[in-house]
Amino acid sequence: MRQKASASPRASLRRAILRSSLFLVAALLMAAPVAFAQATRSEPRIVTGDGNPQPMPIAISNLAGDARLGADIARIVSDDLERSGLFKPIDPKAFVQTPDQIGTAPRFADWRLINAQALMSGAVTLQGNQMRVEFRLWDVFGEAQMEGQVFSAGTDGLRRVAHKIADAIYKRITSEDGYFDTQIVFVTETGPATEPFKQLAIMDQDGFGYRTLTDQKRVRAITPRFSPTERELTYMAYVADPKTGLDIPRVYLYNLDSGAQEILGSFSGMTFAPRFTPDGQKVLMSFAENGNSEIYMMDLRTRRATRLTDSPAIDTSPSASPDGTKIVFNSDRGGVTALYVMNADGSGVQKISPGRGRYNTPVWSPRGDYIAFTKSEGGQFLIGIMRPDGTGERILAQSYLDEGPTWAPNGRVLMFFRQAPTDAQGRGGASRLMSVDITGRNLREVTTPTNASDPAWGPIDRR
Amino acid sequence: MRIALLPIAAAALLLAACESDKPTNTSGVTPTTTTVSKGPTSSSIRSGSIEDFRVNVGDRVFFGYDKFDLSADARRTLERQASWLKQYASVRMAVEGHADERGTREYNLALGERRANAAKDYLVALGVPASRLTTVSYGKERPSVVGSNDSAWSQNRRGVSVPAVQ
Numbered sequence: 001m002r003q004k005a006s007a008s009p010r011a012s013l014r015r016a017i018l019r020s021s022l023f024l025v026a027a028l029l030m031a032a033p034v035a036f037a038q039a040t041r042s043e044p045r046i047v048t049g050d051g052n053p054q055p056m057p058i059a060i061s062n063l064a065g066d067a068r069l070g071a072d073i074a075r076i077v078s079d080d081l082e083r084s085g086l087f088k089p090i091d092p093k094a095f096v097q098t099p100d101q102i103g104t105a106p107r108f109a110d111w112r113l114i115n116a117q118a119l120m121s122g123a124v125t126l127q128g129n130q131m132r133v134e135f136r137l138w139d140v141f142g143e144a145q146m147e148g149q150v151f152s153a154g155t156d157g158l159r160r161v162a163h164k165i166a167d168a169i170y171k172r173i174t175s176e177d178g179y180f181d182t183q184i185v186f187v188t189e190t191g192p193a194t195e196p197f198k199q200l201a202i203m204d205q206d207g208f209g210y211r212t213l214t215d216q217k218r219v220r221a222i223t224p225r226f227s228p229t230e231r232e233l234t235y236m237a238y239v240a241d242p243k244t245g246l247d248i249p250r251v252y253l254y255n256l257d258s259g260a261q262e263i264l265g266s267f268s269g270m271t272f273a274p275r276f277t278p279d280g281q282k283v284l285m286s287f288a289e290n291g292n293s294e295i296y297m298m299d300l301r302t303r304r305a306t307r308l309t310d311s312p313a314i315d316t317s318p319s320a321s322p323d324g325t326k327i328v329f330n331s332d333r334g335g336v337t338a339l340y341v342m343n344a345d346g347s348g349v350q351k352i353s354p355g356r357g358r359y360n361t362p363v364w365s366p367r368g369d370y371i372a373f374t375k376s377e378g379g380q381f382l383i384g385i386m387r388p389d390g391t392g393e394r395i396l397a398q399s400y401l402d403e404g405p406t407w408a409p410n411g412r413v414l415m416f417f418r419q420a421p422t423d424a425q426g427r428g429g430a431s432r433l434m435s436v437d438i439t440g441r442n443l444r445e446v447t448t449p450t451n452a453s454d455p456a457w458g459p460i461d462r463r
Numbered sequence: 464m465r466i467a468l469l470p471i472a473a474a475a476l477l478l479a480a481c482e483s484d485k486p487t488n489t490s491g492v493t494p495t496t497t498t499v500s501k502g503p504t505s506s507s508i509r510s511g512s513i514e515d516f517r518v519n520v521g522d523r524v525f526f527g528y529d530k531f532d533l534s535a536d537a538r539r540t541l542e543r544q545a546s547w548l549k550q551y552a553s554v555r556m557a558v559e560g561h562a563d564e565r566g567t568r569e570y571n572l573a574l575g576e577r578r579a580n581a582a583k584d585y586l587v588a589l590g591v592p593a594s595r596l597t598t599v600s601y602g603k604e605r606p607s608v609v610g611s612n613d614s615a616w617s618q619n620r621r622g623v624s625v626p627a628v629q
Contacts, residue, residue, distance in 0.1 A: 193609045222568055222604065236572075238601075244627070246557055247599055249572070270576055270600055273569040286573065288600065291531070291580030293573040314573040330570065336529075337570060360567040374567050381565075400611065403567050419564070421611030429609070454568070 029134055029148025043139050043146060044117040046086050046174045048412055048439075055088035056173065059116035059140075062092070064099040064123040069131065069158060073124060076162035077169070079206060080180040084170065084413075085442030090116055099123075104136070111140045118146070120169060129155050135165050137172055147172045159208060160461065167460075179408040180205060183458040184415065185224045185233055186433060188212060189451040193422070193429055196451075200224050200235060200254070205408075205457070207447045213254065220247075223273065223404075224254075226458040228366070229280030231256040233456075234264065236272045251285050253300075265298055265305050277320040278366065284308075284318035284327065295329055297344075308346035319363045319371075320344065321388070328352070328362040328371050328388070339373060341388065352390030357382075361404055364388070367411030370438065374403045374416075383416045385438055396440045406457045413437055415446060417453040511551050516626050520547045524582055526620040529566070531577040533585055537622075541582060544624055545589035551628070558583045559623040560600045561607070563616035568602055575600030582622040 046056055060078040063070030074092075081087035096110040102121040111119050122135030130152060137147040147168055151161045160181055167178025188201040197216040203209050214221045214237070224235035233254040238247040251264045251271040265271060267287050274285040283298045287305075295309045295318045309315040313333035320327050328341050339353035339362045353359040357377030364371050370385040375395075383397040383405050401419040408414070415435045422429035431453045433446035446455070508514045516522055521544070524537035533541070548554060560579030562571035579598035587593045607623075608615040 194606055196604075198604070220604065238604075246597060247601075249599065269598075270572065272572045286569070288573055288576040291577045291584070293576065314570060314577070316573050317567070317569045358566075360570050376565065401564065422609050422615075424610050424612060424615075426609040428611070 027150040029136060029145075029150055043142055043144075044173060048086065048174050048176055048437075053086070055086055056117050057090055057115050058087050058169075059090045059095060059111055059114065059119045060092075061095060061097070061102055061119065061121045062099045063121070063133070063135070064102070065125045066131075069124045069126065069155070070099060070122075072158060073122075073133065073162040073165065074120075076159055076206070077120065077166045080163060080166035081169065083206070083444065085437060085444075086170075086174060090114055106138055106140075108138070108140050108143045111138075116140050118169075118173065120165070122165075126155070131155055131158065131161070133161050133165075135168075137169050159204065163204070163206075176412055177410040177460070179410050179413060179457075179460070181461045182409060183209075183226075183461060184433070184446070185213075185226060185456045185458065186417075186448070186452050187222055187224065187454040188448070189431060189453060190216070193426065198222055200233070201448075201452070202256070203448070205446075210449055213256075213259075221252075223454050225275050225456045227276045227280045228278050228459050229276075232280075234274040234276060234283050234285075236274060251283070253283075265296075265303070267305075271296075273316045273318065275319050275363075277324055278322045279324055284320060286316040286318070295327070295346075308342065308344075309349075310346075317361045321364050322366055322368040326364075326388070328364055330360045330362060339371070339386075339390070352388070353386070354390055354393065363405055363407060365407050365411040366409055369411065372405035372407065372414055374405065383414065383436070385414075394438075394440065396436045396438065397434065397443055402434070404454055406455050408457050409459050411438075415455040415457055417455060419453070511554075511628060513626060513628050516544075516547060516624075516628075520544055522625070523621045523623045525617060526578055526622070528563070528616070528620065529574065530620075531574065531581045533581055537582070538585065541585045542589060545586050545591050548586070548591045548595065548626075551626075554626045554628055555595045555597070556624055556626045557597045557599055558586075559625060560598065561605060561619055561621050561623065562603045563619040564603050564606065564611070565616065566603065568604075571602035572600050575602045578620075578622050582624070 060074050062074040078089040082089050094114045119138040119140050124131055124133045132152055134150045136145050139146050153161050163181035166180040170178035182205045183202055184205055185202045187198050189196045189198055191197040198220045199216045200213040200221045219237045219239055221235050221237040224233050236251050238249050241248050249270040251274040252261050253264050254261050270288045272286050274283050276283055286293045287296050292312055293314045293316050294307055295315050296305045296307050298305045311333045313331050315331045318327050318329040325344055326341050330337050331340050337358045339359045340349050340351050342349040357375045359373050359375050361374045362371050371388055372385050375382045375384055380398050381402045382395050383402045384395040386393040399418050400421045402416055405414045405416045418434050419431040420428045431451040433452050433455045435446055436443045521540040524540050558579045560575030562574050579600055583596050583598050606619045608618040
């Protein structure tokens with residue numbers, strides 16, 4: 001946790017806000033004694049590599065107990081796993097056993113009949129507004145329990161419990177962390193194309209719980225980013241000066257629990273392109289003055305800003321490595337904008353992006369193994385990844401305008417936005433959120449209520 | 464209206480604007496105002512007004528793709544703006560920098576800032592006090608023309624001067 005002075009208005013606001021009634025208690029369920037493992041057969045497993053695995057057939061049974069809640073949870077889990085592209089949930093119409101019949105000892109032969117490699121079962125009981133949810137994951141062919149957990153939560157936490165179950169299943173079978181109990185913050189765009197309203201909005205990664213965070217009458221907000229450690233955002237916004245009416249573009253901090261916002265730093269000109277460092281203690285951003293943009297690091301505790309770059313070029317879109325020792329950014333110091341890596345103190349600048357095209361918006365994977373970027377070449381915009389040394393470039397998506405990749409916390413999935421071209425009559429121009437695996441597979445639209453851009457994937461939720 | 468009218472000078476300026484043949488409007492960027500400036504209603508424009516500035520001076524300059532240097536056309540427009548600002552010496556002005564949609568948001572914010580400052584620097588070189596000028600970059604956030612084609616892009620890569628008058 002970041003150190004805060006006790007008198008800090010941000011800290012006191014945070015304390016004054018009641019947290020959600022959601023209260024999660026996860027406990028492990030021991031394997032049922034009737035289950036036994038067959039040593040001759042390996043567990044169902046998905047290797048998320050460069051191969052081309054077929055999605056794994058999995059049966060997600062409704063939970064026994066409260067039928068409505070049990071069905072809701074099963075559907076959310078099933079949808080999460082399906083969207084990952086790694087699982088193929090089997091149509092429940094094919095199921096032979098009912099949720100009550102499965103209990104703690106499934107009749108595995110019935111599930112082998114429909115070729116389920118894995119089976120999720122469970123139960124949900126309700127006491128007042130409190131749920132007790134347990135689930136088990138079964139290796140159908142190995143006839144053994146793979147995973148079992150119990151959650152307690154208010155009924156308003158049903159979706160989050162279901163996402164946590166999906167996270168547990170995903171992790172048990174792929175060995176990668178799940179990313180379903182997460183939120184996305186993004187820009188919602190409404191109104192005329194020449195004067196659009198741009199507001200911050202937030203929703204769960206599956207599109208539920210959508211709400212806007214800013215006031216469209218007062219604020220034009222873009223480029224939000226999640227703090228990796230706090231319930232906090234940083235973003236850039238135009239807010240009109242009440243005296244002159246002139247728009248002042250500045251980087252802001254936004255506390256998601258209190259709604260409190262503040263300008264970050266006291267710069268004399270435009271600040272933009274903010275991004276938290278992975279420890280959540282600092283914000284990297286650009287400050288533009290007299291036609292020159294440089295990268296600064298703002299310490300959130302001392303509120304001191306340090307300039308890291310010093311060139312007459314456009315230096316912007318900084319992103320720090322997970323260990324905080326390196327910063328990748330884009331600069332046109334070489335003529336055309338390209339990706340550079342420097343030490344966290346600004347020393348040792350090295351160009352990393354190879355080849356042709358313009359490279360922008362580099363974002364270091366939370367796992368450290370790749371840097372995602374936006375590239376433009378030949379009238380197209382591409383989303384790609386490369387290793388931090390610039391090798392191994394892989395293009396994942398391409399269209400008229402693809403921009404602004406953001407990493408799922410497990411570093412295996414990216415989200416970005418895609419804007420369609422507009423014709424001379426002004427038709428088209430729709431802007432949508434998209435997600436894609438780092439393999440380039442499973443490209444999907446992420447449904448939003450309005451035109452949307454600038455997605456930022458939050459960390460695993462800690463509300 | 465807080466700007467005192469200077470009838471003689473304003474008339475001279477109008478004349479100058481007509482003589483210059485409005486090179487910035489030849490690209491057909493603002494057809495409606497071009498029509499106004501050449502039509503019979505031009506005499507009804509109040510000198511020193513925002514309309515006067517837009518129609519008779521020209522409020523915008525254009526840039527090449529990923530460029531921020533000033534063309535000869537852009538310089539002529541800024542020279543007229545400088546004359547106008549010298550005439551209305553109490554007027555402050557914001558210079559906006561804009562980009563077309565073919566760049567990332569963040570890069571275009573920086574590019575728009577470069578463009579706004581290129582225009583501002585030239586106005587200052589022409590004798591306009593820097594204290595009267597502010598700059599703001601809108602990147603690609605506020606296109607003036609909708610469309611994914613050369614014409615729209617070239618009209619959106621612009622610097623727009625906005626005097627603080629009605």
